[in-house]
Amino acid sequence: MTKRRNDISRREFLEGTGAVIAVASAGPALKVNLPEVLRDHIGLTGTKIGCDRGECGACTVLMDGKPVYSCSNLAVWADGREIQTVEGLAHGEQLDPLQQAFVEHDGPQCGFCTSGQLMSAKGLLKRNPHPTHHEVQAAMTGNICRCSNYNHYVEAVLAASKNPTASKNSSGRSNGSSKSAATVAATKSKRSAAVSATEAGGAR
């Protein structure tokens, strides 16, 4: 059976057989956005797609430690970048302090926006471990919650900011790669791509 050029399998990513580069060279019609690759090709379904046009924040991931709307990024733009998704926050059974605070402050209601809220908050605490109330509000303003649970999310982030490990990766490092992060790294010169994704999972 002939394989479509934009079929990117998890196995190909893991084996580094050049799937990302194949998409990059296949022309605009075959370019896919980052959440599509994360969700449909790697199985990291914790990243949600709400509006799919850069308005709601449900798809927020960290790119090189900074929050971005993944739906506004083509997968090929992640070439050589570290992408951390919500699956990379917990360390085994141990929740990230932010996740723990979200639970304790009843942040998630329907939960659809939660992974995006978490990643925006994580990005904030990485660059500003002790934000003010206003700074948390400002950092989360790009994440819409249709359940309108904004105040609970802000309180949760403020509570987590009092935990000295909240600004770090669950491995204890403040930046750089994390074993529990979903990391996309493509080496253009070798025309290879690799994704290591532990802690994969999350409901669709």
Ligand code: FES
């Ligand atoms: S799905 Fe990306 S901003 Fe809404």
Ligand code: FES
């Ligand atoms: S918890 Fe329902 S959209 Fe935010």
